[in-house]
Amino acid sequence: MVADSPNMRRRGIAAPSHDEQNRSMAPVAIIGGGISGIAAAHELGRHRIATAIFEATPRLGGRVSTVERGPVRFDDGAQFIRTDTPMAAQLLLNDLPSDLLFDITREVLPFDRRGHIGPGDPAQNALPKWGYRGGLMVLPRLLAASSRARIHLGWPVASLTRSRIGWQVSGPRGEAGNFRAVLVTLPPMAARALAILDGSLTRAHGAPGKGTHRTIISVAFEPDSPPSAPAGAYAFVNTDRQHAISWLAFESAKPGHVPAGREVVVAQMAHDWSAPRLGLPDITIAAEAVALCSAFLKSRVVPRWAHVTRWAEALPDTTVTLSLDDEDGGLFFAGDAFAGGRVHLALESGLAAATRIRRQLDAQS
Numbered sequence: 071m072v073a074d075s076p077n078m079r080r081r082g083i084a085a086p087s088h089d090e091q092n093r094s095m096a097p098v099a100i101i102g103g104g105i106s107g108i109a110a111a112h113e114l115g116r117h118r119i120a121t122a123i124f125e126a127t128p129r130l131g132g133r134v135s136t137v138e139r140g141p142v143r144f145d146d147g148a149q150f151i152r153t154d155t156p157m158a159a160q161l162l163l164n165d166l167p168s169d170l171l172f173d174i175t176r177e178v179l180p181f182d183r184r185g186h187i188g189p190g191d192p193a194q195n196a197l198p199k200w201g202y203r204g205g206l207m208v209l210p211r212l213l214a215a216s217s218r219a220r221i222h223l224g225w226p227v228a229s230l231t232r233s234r235i236g237w238q239v240s241g242p243r244g245e246a247g248n249f250r251a252v253l254v255t256l257p258p259m260a261a262r263a264l265a266i267l268d269g270s271l272t273r274a275h276g277a278p279g280k281g282t283h284r285t286i287i288s289v290a291f292e293p294d295s296p297p298s299a300p301a302g303a304y305a306f307v308n309t310d311r312q313h314a315i316s317w318l319a320f321e322s323a324k325p326g327h328v329p330a331g332r333e334v335v336v337a338q339m340a341h342d343w344s345a346p347r348l349g350l351p352d353i354t355i356a357a358e359a360v361a362l363c364s365a366f367l368k369s370r371v372v373p374r375w376a377h378v379t380r381w382a383e384a385l386p387d388t389t390v391t392l393s394l395d396d397e398d399g400g401l402f403f404a405g406d407a408f409a410g411g412r413v414h415l416a417l418e419s420g421l422a423a424a425t426r427i428r429r430q431l432d433a434q435s
């Protein structure tokens with residue numbers, strides 16, 4: 071049984087009765103099943119704290135996504151993972167199964183607004199660029215399996231209401247129950263759509279709602295006759311941010327993704343190109359993007375197929391600083407809005423939030 075702590079009384083939160091504890095599915099609700107949310111569930115699971123993840127879409131992973139088309143697979147969100155930070159390195163390389171991991175050894179080269187390709191940065195290219203043979207989606211799957219979280223897919227959360235024992239989570243699918251702590255891991259626009267009802271006060275939005283993310287449309291296509299990558303590189307990145315293409319990669323550099331003799335090109339289009347085209351049909355977006363890629367590669371590409379993914383909130387423009395006042399009375403925040411737009415940073419943000427939640431639950435017990 072959990073006794074009232076002075077902290078809880080100060081914030082008007084009572085310890086749950088037996089009935090209330092039984093009605094609650096898990097002490098911690100996690101809103102958003104991207105990497106930061108699943109990493110938090112993994113970390114809480116390691117400490118035997120039960121979690122429930124509520125994910126709006128039918129799949130976990132968020133902006134980590136892999137598409138499969140017969141024998142071909144490609145990553146249409148994040149392209150590779152760094153392990154520049156110690157916790158991400160420990161998790162990816164030691165704690166989780168690493169047999170499907172590989173380092174993309176081919177180089178990334180910069181290009182400018184005219185499409186001129188320059189020499190790669192030796193320091194950046196020396197760092198590992200991790201991928202998974204099964205696609206980057208392997209990472210959220212591994213984290214989810216180890217977390218033992220209850221996972222609710224296709225479950226958009228619409229509101230959080232402060233209740234006697236913490237927070238009540240609700241959405242179009244009804245009320246999910248009461249939770250001692252809630253972790254919100256949404257990018258800014260999604261966070262602004264979440265109603266946070268704190269007694270008589272409605273917070274306009276949570277801390278992540280303060281940021282902005284830029285838009286990327288990702289277009290993947292299989293050329294009828296595979297072009298070879300200039301200078302044998304893996305990918306090209308536009309460094310002056312003046313080109314319509316911000317990133318162009320050859321998926322055959324990733325073992326297990328593309329059968330021999332075939333190629334999948336992944337083009338990520340710049341914000342200024344992508345934002346006004348979000349509402350256009352796939353066929354129009356694909357035709358324009360393939361023409362731009364043909365010009366960049368100096369060879370006319372005829373695609374066998376093309377796949378368009380719209381990332382309205384792709385990467386943070388700026389990073390929001392999370393203050394202690396933002397997290398109050400069992401409401402916590404994580405995600406790349408606070409950490410920076412990289413998988414390993416989102417992951418560390420989820421792990422760090424899990425530690426803050428664990429401390430609060432410990433203080434209350």
Ligand SMILES: Cc1cc2nc3c(=O)[nH]c(=O)nc-3n(C[C@H](O)[C@H](O)[C@H](O)COP(=O)(O)OP(=O)(O)OC[C@H]3O[C@@H](n4cnc5c(N)ncnc54)[C@H](O)[C@@H]3O)c2cc1C
Pocket residue numbers: 101102103104105106107124125126127130131132133134146147148149150151152225226227228255256257260264286288338381383384385404405406407410411412413414416
């Ligand atoms: C095109 C692209 C390329 C990238 N390339 C790289 C790269 O090469 N390397 C790298 O390290 N990083 C890259 N990134 C960045 C990286 O993918 C992200 O920083 C990271 O995945 C963000 O994780 P997150 O958990 O913070 O957010 P998300 O992955 O966005 O997770 C948030 C989740 O919340 C869900 N959600 C939204 N609203 C609700 C609601 N109301 N209720 C419930 N669920 C909701 C969303 O569906 C989503 O699953 C790339 C991103 C994009 C889009």
